Amino acid sequence: MSVLNSKVPEGPIKDKWTNHKNKINLVNPANKRLIDVIVVGTGLAGGAAAASLAEMGYKVKAFCFQDSPRRAHSIAAQGGINAAKNYQNDGDSVYRLFYDTVKGGDYRGREANVYRLAEVSANIIDQCVAQGVPFAREYGGLLDNRSFGGVLVSRTFYAKGQTGQQLLLGAYSAMNRQIGKGKIEMFNRHEMLDLVVVDGKARGIIVRNHVNGEISRHSAHAVVLATGGYGNVFFLSTNAMGSNVTAAWKAHKKGAFFANPCYTQIHPTCIPRSGDYQSKLTLMSESLRNDGRIWVPKNIEDVEAIRSGKKKPTELSEDERDYYLERRYPAFGNLVPRDVASRAAKERCDAGYGVNQTGEAVYLDFSSAIQRYGKEAATVKGEKNATKERITELGEEVVRTKYGNLFQMYEKIVDDNPYKTPMMIYPAVHYTMGGLWVDYNLMTTIPGCYAAGEANFSDHGANRLGASALMQGLADGYFVLPYTIGDYLADEIRTGPISTDTPEFEAAEKAVRGQLETLMNIQGTKSVDHFHKRLGKVMWDKVGMSRNAQGLTEAIAEIRQIREEFWKDVKIPGGLNEFNPELAKATKVADFLELGELFAVDALSRNESCGGHFREESVELDGEQKGEAKRDDVNFKYVAAWEWNEDPGAANLHKEELEFKDIELKQRSYK
Amino acid sequence: MSEKGMNLTLKIWRQKDSKSKGKMETYPVTNISEHMSFLEMLDVLNEQLVEEGKEPVAFDHDCREGICGMCSLHINGEAHGPDRRVTTCQLHMRMFNDGDTIHIEPWRAKAFPVIKDLIVDRSAFDRIQHAGGFISVNTSGNTIDANAIPIEKEDADEAFNAATCIGCGACVASCKNASAMLFVGAKISQFSLLPQGQVEAKNRALNMVKQMDLEGFGNCTNTGACEVQCPKGISLDNIARMNRDFLSASVKK
Numbered sequence: 001m002s003v004l005n006s007k008v009p010e011g012p013i014k015d016k017w018t019n020h021k022n023k024i025n026l027v028n029p030a031n032k033r034l035i036d037v038i039v040v041g042t043g044l045a046g047g048a049a050a051a052s053l054a055e056m057g058y059k060v061k062a063f064c065f066q067d068s069p070r071r072a073h074s075i076a077a078q079g080g081i082n083a084a085k086n087y088q089n090d091g092d093s094v095y096r097l098f099y100d101t102v103k104g105g106d107y108r109g110r111e112a113n114v115y116r117l118a119e120v121s122a123n124i125i126d127q128c129v130a131q132g133v134p135f136a137r138e139y140g141g142l143l144d145n146r147s148f149g150g151v152l153v154s155r156t157f158y159a160k161g162q163t164g165q166q167l168l169l170g171a172y173s174a175m176n177r178q179i180g181k182g183k184i185e186m187f188n189r190h191e192m193l194d195l196v197v198v199d200g201k202a203r204g205i206i207v208r209n210h211v212n213g214e215i216s217r218h219s220a221h222a223v224v225l226a227t228g229g230y231g232n233v234f235f236l237s238t239n240a241m242g243s244n245v246t247a248a249w250k251a252h253k254k255g256a257f258f259a260n261p262c263y264t265q266i267h268p269t270c271i272p273r274s275g276d277y278q279s280k281l282t283l284m285s286e287s288l289r290n291d292g293r294i295w296v297p298k299n300i301e302d303v304e305a306i307r308s309g310k311k312k313p314t315e316l317s318e319d320e321r322d323y324y325l326e327r328r329y330p331a332f333g334n335l336v337p338r339d340v341a342s343r344a345a346k347e348r349c350d351a352g353y354g355v356n357q358t359g360e361a362v363y364l365d366f367s368s369a370i371q372r373y374g375k376e377a378a379t380v381k382g383e384k385n386a387t388k389e390r391i392t393e394l395g396e397e398v399v400r401t402k403y404g405n406l407f408q409m410y411e412k413i414v415d416d417n418p419y420k421t422p423m424m425i426y427p428a429v430h431y432t433m434g435g436l437w438v439d440y441n442l443m444t445t446i447p448g449c450y451a452a453g454e455a456n457f458s459d460h461g462a463n464r465l466g467a468s469a470l471m472q473g474l475a476d477g478y479f480v481l482p483y484t485i486g487d488y489l490a491d492e493i494r495t496g497p498i499s500t501d502t503p504e505f506e507a508a509e510k511a512v513r514g515q516l517e518t519l520m521n522i523q524g525t526k527s528v529d530h531f532h533k534r535l536g537k538v539m540w541d542k543v544g545m546s547r548n549a550q551g552l553t554e555a556i557a558e559i560r561q562i563r564e565e566f567w568k569d570v571k572i573p574g575g576l577n578e579f580n581p582e583l584a585k586a587t588k589v590a591d592f593l594e595l596g597e598l599f600a601v602d603a604l605s606r607n608e609s610c611g612g613h614f615r616e617e618s619v620e621l622d623g624e625q626k627g628e629a630k631r632d633d634v635n636f637k638y639v640a641a642w643e644w645n646e647d648p649g650a651a652n653l654h655k656e657e658l659e660f661k662d663i664e665l666k667q668r669s670y671k
Numbered sequence: 672m673s674e675k676g677m678n679l680t681l682k683i684w685r686q687k688d689s690k691s692k693g694k695m696e697t698y699p700v701t702n703i704s705e706h707m708s709f710l711e712m713l714d715v716l717n718e719q720l721v722e723e724g725k726e727p728v729a730f731d732h733d734c735r736e737g738i739c740g741m742c743s744l745h746i747n748g749e750a751h752g753p754d755r756r757v758t759t760c761q762l763h764m765r766m767f768n769d770g771d772t773i774h775i776e777p778w779r780a781k782a783f784p785v786i787k788d789l790i791v792d793r794s795a796f797d798r799i800q801h802a803g804g805f806i807s808v809n810t811s812g813n814t815i816d817a818n819a820i821p822i823e824k825e826d827a828d829e830a831f832n833a834a835t836c837i838g839c840g841a842c843v844a845s846c847k848n849a850s851a852m853l854f855v856g857a858k859i860s861q862f863s864l865l866p867q868g869q870v871e872a873k874n875r876a877l878n879m880v881k882q883m884d885l886e887g888f889g890n891c892t893n894t895g896a897c898e899v900q901c902p903k904g905i906s907l908d909n910i911a912r913m914n915r916d917f918l919s920a921s922v923k924k
């Protein structure tokens with residue numbers, strides 16, 4: 001028997017959550033005041049959790065490394081949030097959202113968790129509207145929806161291209177209400193550097209104040225980690241510069257199992273790289289695939305003409321273009337899931353059809369949509385004889401209202417007008433489905449330590465569908481954790497205040513100080529970024545969109561080598577007890593250098609292709625699916641949960657076998 | 672597309688911490704590509720400084736795509752630099768020419784004390800919102816159906832426009848009085864334009880304006896500089912709306 005107990009409740013899937021909630025232990029309101037909860041992270045998951053827990057009466061301390069909780073990386077989410085509201089009357093339902101998510105995740109998620117997510121999704125929209133989140137509306141005053149990849153219904157709610165911003169401001173406003181009442185004590189510009197475990201239970205954290213370098217201890221009856229994803233292990237990703245794995249990794253080293261570290265989402269539509277100086281990659285929301293058509297030239301001569309500037313993409317006629325997603329996947333076309341779209345772009349570019357100087361770009365073209373919308377608008381306005389120019393003008397106006405800020409962002413970065421020439425895009429690291437292993441209650445393998453949002457190994461299996469991360473973050477924070485944490489805290493009412501004056505806190509603080517001093521004392525010759533960039537290159541080249549045993553084995557050795565050099569040769573100017581951004585970067589990169597290795601180890605041990613994890617050794621060799629990724633349910637239908645064992649590469653593997661009782665296991669087909 | 676990079680002279684405000692005095696320092700940078708963002712240009716400088724064993728220039732940033740509101744910088748006398756409707760992280764070096772001298776300073780306002788170099792403390796903005804930047808509804812999920820109250824598209828869009836404020840503080844930095852009216856106006860409007868937010872609109876305005884005054888922001892004399900420099904195009908209408916909410920609340924009191 002596995003040591004992992006997912007604690008999935010008994011009973012039919014549609015009753016599990018309700019029954020569980022009915023049976024869960026409750027904490028009496030008077031006792032809640034005696035219980036402290038630490039929430040690390042103030043994105044959608046942490047912000048929602050902190051606000052909800054404080055409302056319920058717990059004493060909450062919340063932490064973030066930015067200068068305000070409202071700046072958590074959730075703010076950057078663009079396209080939208082899913083919910084099974086069926087407002088469009090297109091046949092959506094809780095079951096369909098559940099089904100799409102399990103299938104989209106390539107059958108590597110836990111059914112019961114996914115069902116719960118779909119079940120609470122509708123409430124999220126109600127909640128957000130009540131908080132004043134200004135979602136997009138139709139002229140009739142009702143909420144509007146759009147479609148996202150991998151599904152055949154329109155269930156995505158949005159606020160132009162700034163959905164994450166609006167949702168986070170909602171959670172932040174709920175936090176503000178509690179901060180104002182003194183129920184949440186907020187620590188900005190503070191970074192968690194270790195988890196404190198006492199008698200096997202999570203009892204607090206050690207943090208560093210970025211402003212003055214001060215190290216402090218904080219105790220609580222439970223610790224919630226909502227610290228986001230670790231895509232920055234690749235150096236270049238669409239994540240914010242500060243996004244990191246430190247909190248989750250420190251918990252891992254204290255006993256929390258790390259699940260499926262290799263499941264990474266490489267998002268198909270990002271602005272291609274342009275130079276070595278580049279610090280991050282910019283996403284162009286998936287919502288653009290609703291209206292944009294993806295193509296490369298059919299003929300290699302045209303590719304060369306375009307690259308050398310002799311031809312413009314707009315000069316190519318329809319039959320000189322290869323709309324390869326529409327060609328390969330007629331049923332879903334441009335709206336196939338992300339992993340499929342990314343691999344297809346890589347396939348074309350590897351074959352030599354990439355349309356920019358680096359050969360790593362494909363077109364995302366809005367001209368058809370502009371014409372279509374323009375004609376519609378002209379008809380509505382009664383302009384029967386509208387000229388082509390007029391139709392284009394009207395169509396561009398429609399596209400501007402839908403995606404204006406994204407088009408502006410593109411133009412500012414690339415210096416090219418996407419209304420007139422197609423956008424150039426290429427896949428980039430975007431999201432990590434892996435994370436801390438949690439049970440049905442969102443508790444990690446350390447009692448009292450919870451993980452929510454992108455930081456947990458999540459409901460998305462091996463591939464996340466668009467607009468589902470925001471849904472999961474808010475579901476975890478508003479509706480799941482506030483219930484499930486009570487089950488644990490009910491036993492804590494007699495514990496009383498937890499002292500930070502104990503050997504465990506002492507030891508944890510000492511270890512943190514020791515690590516910081518060691519880093520400062522190396523005084524080597526190379527900057528932190530130097531090592532981070534090298535790590536990123538190994539990850540992208542050998543642990544990226546396409547992986548094989550040889551590359552992964554090499555990657556493991558190379559990462560170990562970089563890590564060794566880092567600890568000998570990194571150079572950090574400035575001092576310990578002051579604002580020191582280089583030092584803050586160094587602690588993050590130190591953890592990425594360990595996680596990177598486990599990541600590669602996990603990818604090596606999973607000798608199948610599933611979702612975003614593509615092993616070159618595992619593809620369909622013939623039949624209709626020839627060339628597509630090949631899953632291996634006989635050998636790999638499990639969650640890989642790794643237990644720390646002194647060295648990142650020596651982690652012990654535990655398997656949580658996945659059961660599919662409500663959805664039949666099938667080869668995923670979007671053809 | 673010229674591939675030859677630019678050579679620039681940077682004059683940057685350096686200040687060890689909030690207690691120390693600061694001063695401008697001069698740094699040359701060479702071979703800067705026009706495709707770099709302004710912050711990537713500063714990354715190049717910092718990489719150079721680290722190699723020389725000097726302390727890199729501290730500046731705030733996170734998302735680097737114009738949405739988190741973390742980056743700031745007064746560049747050649749303008750908040751977020753010479754381009755319009757962009758934040759510093761979205762500003763590109765193609766806005767500058769070879770041989771330029773660029774002055775880089777932190778936001779200057781009494782309510783935004785400098786923490787280090789180009790980093791200031793904007794927590795006053797948070798405190799204003801603790802005072803009323805919310806709708807008093809619990810997160811139980813037991814609210815009414817999201818479509819139960821239709822909202823006119825125009826109102827929803829206006830509320831959205833106000834809510835796109837990223838809380839960067841450029842409005843304060845570009846105002847000669849260091850007034851926070853544009854920011855607070857946007858925050859108040861975002862709620863009061865919606866039926867859900869109307870209920871508490873008056874108290875919200877009173878409480879937030881009171882906190883704004885306590886934080887030491889200056890008065891508004893209608894120069895309109897804030898609107899020009901705001902990277903998100905937040906309109907002065909929001910100030911008018913706030914004044915209306917505030918006045919009607921004061922009269923009622």
Ligand SMILES: Cc1cc2nc3c(=O)[nH]c(=O)nc-3n(C[C@H](O)[C@H](O)[C@H](O)COP(=O)(O)OP(=O)(O)OC[C@H]3O[C@@H](n4cnc5c(N)ncnc54)[C@H](O)[C@@H]3O)c2cc1C
Nearest residue numbers: 041042043044045065074079080192228453454467469470
């Ligand atoms: C550009 C972009 C666009 C996206 N668009 C969409 C979309 O349209 N729809 C969708 O569903 N999803 C989208 N996603 C994914 C989604 O935004 C994220 O997965 C989600 O917001 C993560 O939320 P979170 O609350 O888990 O973490 P985050 O929002 O990342 O928050 C992490 C928090 O943890 C804090 N933190 C981290 N480490 C520490 C530490 N050591 N100490 C103290 N604090 C710490 C941070 O300060 C921050 O407050 C997008 C992602 C990106 C990058």
Ligand code: SF4
Nearest residue numbers: 836837839840842901
């Ligand atoms: S109003 Fe504009 S300038 Fe002021 S904080 Fe908001 S976004 Fe920044």
Ligand code: FES
Nearest residue numbers: 733735740742760
């Ligand atoms: S770094 Fe986020 S807005 Fe500039």
